[in-house]
Amino acid sequence: xxxxxxxxxxxxxxxxxxxxxxxxxxxxxxxxxxxxxxxxxxxxxxxxxxxxxxxxxxxxxxxxxxxxxxxxxxxxxxxxxxxxxxxxxxxxxxxxxxxxxxxxxxxxxxxxxxxxxxxxxxxxxxxxxxxxxxxxxxxxxxxxxxxxxxxxxxxxxxxxxxxxxxxxxxxxxxxxxxxxxxxxxxxxxxxxxxxxxxxxxxxxxxxxxxxxxxxxxxxxxxxxxxxxxxxxxxxxxxxxxxxxxxxxxxxxxxxxxxxxxxxxxxxxxxxxxxxxxxxxxxxxxxxxxxxxxxxxxxxxxxxxxxxxxxxxxxxxxxxxxxxxxxxxxxxxxxxxxxxxxxxxxxxxxxxxxxxxxxxxxxxxxxx
Numbered sequence: 001x002x003x004x005x006x007x008x009x010x011x012x013x014x015x016x017x018x019x020x021x022x023x024x025x026x027x028x029x030x031x032x033x034x035x036x037x038x039x040x041x042x043x044x045x046x047x048x049x050x051x052x053x054x055x056x057x058x059x060x061x062x063x064x065x066x067x068x069x070x071x072x073x074x075x076x077x078x079x080x081x082x083x084x085x086x087x088x089x090x091x092x093x094x095x096x097x098x099x100x101x102x103x104x105x106x107x108x109x110x111x112x113x114x115x116x117x118x119x120x121x122x123x124x125x126x127x128x129x130x131x132x133x134x135x136x137x138x139x140x141x142x143x144x145x146x147x148x149x150x151x152x153x154x155x156x157x158x159x160x161x162x163x164x165x166x167x168x169x170x171x172x173x174x175x176x177x178x179x180x181x182x183x184x185x186x187x188x189x190x191x192x193x194x195x196x197x198x199x200x201x202x203x204x205x206x207x208x209x210x211x212x213x214x215x216x217x218x219x220x221x222x223x224x225x226x227x228x229x230x231x232x233x234x235x236x237x238x239x240x241x242x243x244x245x246x247x248x249x250x251x252x253x254x255x256x257x258x259x260x261x262x263x264x265x266x267x268x269x270x271x272x273x274x275x276x277x278x279x280x281x282x283x284x285x286x287x288x289x290x291x292x293x294x295x296x297x298x299x300x301x302x303x304x305x306x307x308x309x310x311x312x313x314x315x316x317x318x319x320x321x322x323x324x325x326x327x328x329x330x331x332x333x334x335x336x337x338x339x340x341x342x343x344x345x346x347x348x349x350x351x352x353x354x355x356x357x358x359x360x361x362x363x364x365x366x367x
Contacts, residue, residue, distance in 0.1 A: 003043050004041055004042055004043050005041070005042075005043070005062065005063050005064065005065075006039055006040075006041060006063040007039065007040045007041070007042050007046060007047055007050065007060060007061070007062055007063065008037055008038075008039050008060075008061040008063060008147065009023060009037050009038045009039070009040065009050060009054065009057040009059075009060055009061075010036060010037040010057060010058045010059040010060075010061065011036060011037040011038065011056060011057065011058065011176075012056075012058060012170070012172065012173050012176070012351060012352060012353075013035075013036060013351065013352045014349045014350050014351030014352060014357075015056060015172075015173065015176040015351055016033050016034070016035070016036070016037060016038065017033065017349075018056055018176040018179045018180050019037065019038050019054070019056035019057060019176060020033040020038045021179065022054060022055065022056050022176075022179065023038050023040060023050075023054065026049075026053055026054065028040040028042065028046060028049075028050065029041045029042055029046070037057070038057075044062075044220075044225055044226075045230070045234070047060055047062050047150050047220060048218075048220060048231060048234060049234070051150060051151055051155065051213050051218050051220065052211050052212075052213040052214070052234070052235065053211050053212070053213070054155070054212070055171070055172060055175035055176070055179075055202070055206070055212050056172050056175055056176045056179070057155050057172065058154050058155055058156060058172055059149055059150075059151045059154060059155060060149075060150045060151050060155070061136065061147040061148065061149055061150065062147060062148045062150050062220075063145055063146070063147050064087055064146050064147065064148055065082060065083075065145075065146050066143055066144060066145040066146065067143075067144055068142055068143055068144075069103075069105060069139065069142060069143075069144045070104050070105075070142055071104060071105065072105060072107075072110055072111065072114055075105060075111060075114050075115070075139075075144060076114040076117070076118065078144075079114060079115050079118035079119075080118045080121070080122050082118070082146070084118075084119060084122060084123045084125075085123060085224060086224065086225065087148060087223055087224055087225060088119075088123060088125060088133070088135075088223065088224055089125075089222065089223065089224045090123050090124045090125050092125070092131075092132060092133055092222045092223075093125065093126040093127065093128040093131040093132070093133070094119065094125055094126075094127060094128070094131050094133045094134070094135055095127070095128060095129060095130070095131040095133070095134045095135070096112055096115050096116050096119070096127065096134075096135050096136075096137065097112075097134060097135070097136050097137070098111045098112040098115065098136075098137045098138075098139065099136075099137075099138050099139070099140075100139045100140075101138075101139070101140045101141075102140060102141050103139045103140060103141060103142045103143075104142055105139050105142075105144075111137065111139060112137075115135070115137055119135075132152060132219055132222050133148065133149070133152075133219050133222055133223070134148070134149040134219070135147075135148060135149075136148075136149060148219075148220075148223070149219060150218060150219050150220040150223075151218055151219055151220075152217070152218055152219030153216070155172055155212070155213065156170040156171040156172040156173070157171075157216065158171055158212050158213070158215065158216065158267070159215040159216035160201070160215065160263055160266040160267040161196060161198070161201075161263050161266075162262070162263065162266065164196045164259065168195060168196050168198060169195070169198045169199065169294045169330070169353075170198075170353075171198055171201075171202055171212070173351065173353065174198045174199050174202045174294075175202045175206070175212075177199075177292065177328060177330060177360050178199065178202060178203055178206070178290075178292065178328075180328070180348060180360055180362070181290055181292060181326065181328040181360070181362060182290075182326075183203060183206070183290055183292075184206070185203070185206040185207035185208075185209075185243075185245070186207070186245065187245065187287070187288075187289035187290060188245060188246050188247065188248070188284065188286045188287065188288075188289030188290070189203040189204075189247050189248070189289055189290050189291075189292060190247075190248040190249070190250075190284065190289065190290070190291045190292075190325075191248070191249045191250075191291070191292055191293060191294075192249075192250050192251075192276070192278060192281050192291065192293060192314070193250075193251055193252075193278075193293050193294065193295050193296075194249030194250060194251050194256065194257075194260050194273065195251060195256050195259075195260070195294070196256060196259045196260055196263055197249050197259070197260025197261070197263050197264055197271070197273060199249075199292045199294065200247050200248065200249040200260065200264070200271045200273075201260075201263060201264050201267050201269055201271065203247055203290075203292075204243075204247045204264070204267075204269035204270065204271050205267065205269055207241070207243045207245050207247075208240050208241055208242070208243050208269060209238075209239060209240045209241040210240055210267075210268070210269070211235075211238050214235065214238070246272065246284065246286055247269070247270070247271040247272070248271065248272050248273075248274075248284055249271060249272070249273045249274075250273065250274045250275070250276035250281065251273075251275065251276070252275070252276070252277040252278070253275075254275050257273045257274065257275050260273045261273045278310065278313050278314050278317055279313060279317065281317050281321070282321065283321045283322055283325075288322075288323075288324030288325045288326075288365065289325060289326075290325065290326050290327075290328065291318065291322060291325050291326070291327045291328070292327075292328040292329075292330075293314070293327070293328070293329050293330070294330045295307075295310065295311065295314065295329065295330075295331065295336075296310070297331045297332050297333045297336055297358075304333075304336075307333075307336055308335075308336065308339050311336045311337070311339040311340045312339050312340065312341070314340055315339070315340030315341045315342050316341075318340070318342060318366065319341070319342065319366060322366055323365075323366050323367060324365050324366065325365065325366055326362065326363055326364060326365055326366070327342055327344075327362065327363040327366065328360055328361070328362050328363075329342070329344075329360070329361045329362075330358055330359070330360055330361075331358060331359065331361065332353075332356040332357060332358045332359075334347070334359075337361045342361075342363050342366075343363050343364070343366070343367075344361040344362060344363055345361075345362055345363070345364070347359040347360065347361045348360040348361075348362070
């Protein structure tokens with residue numbers, strides 16, 4: 001098996017570009033933006049590092065090999081010859097997922113059976129629907145490509161958010177929206193509808209140089225080629241940056257404020273969370289920074305009439321009290337964004353979120 005191979009970094013649909021920019025800045029080799037994510041070229045240490053450091057990826061898939069295949073007997077033969085033991089361990093159960101598209105092999109269930117049988121009869125591995133490892137086979141245009149999901153749990157699960165509120169923003173999405181707003185970790189951030197604190201905590205982690213995957217486990221730790229000593233040394237190379245940049249979150253829901261504070265403590269970041277309705281929101285005694293908001297919208301609330309009043313009040317407060325601050329607002333409803341009467345530029349691309357299509361609306365520094 002080659003020492004370098006293609007690695008696919010899955011993105012939330014609509015956020016491929018900010019992930020591409022993050023990947024490029026992180027120094028990965030040959031990044032290429034594709035629908036649904038970014039590809040890079042690298043080896044297993046790159047797989048480990050991508051899981052550890054990338055904020056925008058949702059999964060890291062290692063493309064471990066491919067071959068042409070025209071019929072099921074050929075798939076069976078070539079799957080049996082594949083060097084599984086270089087990557088998989090016989091004592092770690094695996095789940096096999098197969099997709100077929102534009103190929104002479106079109107029956108995914110039959111293809112799955114052939115690959116599963118090859119694994120059990122040549123490697124002796126057990127199969128399980130809830131296995132810690134997932135092997136993905138894509139048969140497209142008669143090319144069968146094997147990939148290992150090296151992440152396991154989706155990467156937005158950083159390991160700190162035990163307390164969540166209704167309709168939470170996923171961490172990898174929040175990180176990419178912050179990046180789209182030009183946030184680099186050197187300015188105050190305020191979220192006046194903070195919910196469980198995702199935007200604020202992500203911003204504080206960026207400022208402190210904390211790696212998003214620092215406190216969780218990954219599926220690649222169950223692979224045959226995993227080196228635990230090298231992994232420990234790898235994580236030890238990380239450096240954090242002490243920061244005195246302030247981060248603020250507020251919410252009218254006291255339960256949300258408690259949840260956000262607890263989540264920030266678990267993440268090891270400093271942020272101030274307060275119980276505060278929008279009408280009482282005050283400008284911090286700090287240099288201007290970024291206000292980022294994921295307010296209620298669309299299907300999240302059955303009666304939308306109060307939302308127009310809420311967005312109108314939000315716009316008035318920000319225009320009156322936050323001159324010089326930039327605003328980023330995430331919503332599925334253009335009319336709600338316009339109701340704020342804030343001077344938004346053209347909205348960003350549609351992003352898939354909980355069955356809805358949301359967009360980021362941004363202003364330049366408010367007059």
